[in-house]
Amino acid sequence: MKLVLNEEQQFLKDTAKNFAEERTPINHFRSLRDAKDSLLWDKEIWDEMVKLGWAGILVPEEYGGSDFGITGMSVVLQECGKTLTPSPLLATAVLGAYAIKEFGTDEQKSKYLPLIASGEITTAVAFDESSHHDISLTELSAVETEGNFVLNGSKKLVIDGSSADVLIVLGRTSGSKGEMAGLSLFILESHADGISRVKLDMADSRNYANIEFNDVVVSSDALLGSQEAGGEAMDHILDIGRIAISAEMLGNSEAAFSTTIDYLKERKQFGVLIGTFQALQHRAAEMFCEIELTKSSVMAAMQGADENSNQLQVLASLAKSISGDTLHLVSNEAIQMHGGIGVTDEYDLGFFLKRARVTEQIFGSVNFHKERYANLSGF
């Protein structure tokens, strides 16, 4: 594994960088928030992303995608993360596309993947049910009756859950809460009878919903992957999501950091630039080191995913925990070093702080992944 981008990946990254700077600077996100937009992402922007091929980066060529891989996908998210570019990329192009491509039947792949690549549908993946991420705690029941499954239960903080056309849901077909065995994945239309969705107004202004399932009936064709093997499948899909969101979080950290460094070079107090103060210089230098370590971890994780590394779980937990720690540090320090202006709504830094605290919880917190890293490493 070489920890550098190839030409294709570098091209994707450069394209995404230009796109984010020109089409979706942070004001784009701000205007959607101010307008209390129901999607919290913009359809025209999404169409442009689809035209650039981003919706199909993980979709195989035979289904209309480019199959450029996790690394290509992640560097796009990294660049989007720098301007908090809102889009369905994470929920649809990463989680949805990967889940279907990896675990779908031929019928499911033919049915959904071309629609994902062409931007005609968006997806959402619903797994968590309680305050803290742990899929073994799944209670949503999927009871098999007469060749169908009946789903009952609720899901929390589903990304793009309020708008997605297609839902992928983790349910329990046997066993009980706390067990990884006995879980199964289902794929279904979001407007099926018995589904009710409540859009959430979270501090970070991303599209989330809580979703209730009341006697939702699906046929056995809706099983995604093997019955009872949904736990491992979900965890594997989540590992890809963890790596992708780590890249986005790295982009968040890089942007908040560079804004801060710029500020240290222009703000004057006591008649001098505050960047001359060693108390601030050393903290900035320490953040630089943490960001460099995060870059390497994210790079290793996304390359590992593309190479089907047998260390994928370890690398995903490494990336998610370290990008969480780094973003936590940088989002706090950025505000402290800016002083008063940093805590005003008019300034953009607050967006990064709010986004940081939500993403830290998504797909497992720093502590969740440290625990997982330790377990996987044999201690």
Next chain:
Amino acid sequence: MENLDNFRSEVKAWLDDNCPPSMRTGADPKIPHDEVWGGRKAEYKNPESKIWLDRMGEKGWTMPTVPKEYGGGGLSKEEVKILNEEMFLIGAKTPLLSFGIWMLAPVLLEYGTEEQKKEHLPKIIKGEIRWCQGYSEPGSGSDLASLATKAEDKGEHFLVNGQKVWTSYADKADWIFALVRTGPLEPKHDGISFLLIDMETQGVSTKPITLISGKSPFCETFFDDVEVPKENIVGELNAGWTIAKKLLQHERTFISNFGLAAAAGSKKDLVTIAKKHFGEDAGKIGNSFFRTEVADHKIKEHAFGLTLKRAGDEGGKASAVASMFKYYGTEHNKKRHELMISAMGKDGVAWDGDEFDQEDKNLTRSWLRTKGNSLEGGTSEVQLNVISKRVLGLPS
């Protein structure tokens, strides 16, 4: 390609004929292990160490990329890769540890005169001359550029007077490369020169320093009216600071490797130690608070290792990034030793006597020694200064 294949067979055959059995993996454990630094005062517990050094030195393969005219191997990067691979395959020992190779040779190649390269490089490569580095002084630590050891121009020679400190292995070295003040009236950075001094010259003396760990390779080095030929200056007069900075990067990169831990499962591995002293609970370290600290540390270690690898893959455009590695690597190494000592509990700071294992006593010394890691080669605070100014471009 064909040439490289030929080269590989040649190397294989040469190693087969020339690498003594005790210099390979699987050697008889009863044969004493030498740490080979070469030089006039070298002593070899195992005669084969000397044979191996001489043969590798003769080929120039202790510095394989250096041109043959300077005693090097004259190999291409591809050939060096093959040499390393073939040596790795038979578990061949590194024939020579050397500040000459790691620090001085790169400087001579870049700044030295033709005569200096021809004079010094072959002896470094063959391990005939052992070098030490004279930088720090009692009054010049972090503020290295304030150094006061002076070299006065006496026409025929420089007359050197002053004192260096923290000179690693000065008592075992043959020559010293030193920073000296040649321009007392210039601004401090612009009055320093890089000078090569034979330690057998009249007036040079050394004295070992005892550290809190009980012993150390460090010395004080004194210069008392030492006459040094004028041609021993490297680079221009008063242009030594540029060379010094360059050389510090080599040193920092080298020290940062200390941050890498012992192999998993080995007796010096933090997890092994923690499990031994806290016990295990279904494969987990028996104390959950301590386990959290270990996880935190191991994750950073993993990320640090990946960052070293990434720097290599990117083509090692090091410069100021060397400061990051130096800072992070040494701080990390200190932390790991603190965790190991802490994991051992009451057995953790054993000093002497038959009640304790030798390994445990060694660990106490290692732990104490790490405290110097973030001081030598520029303190952690100096590294953070370098990062903030040279990488981040923050104002002075």
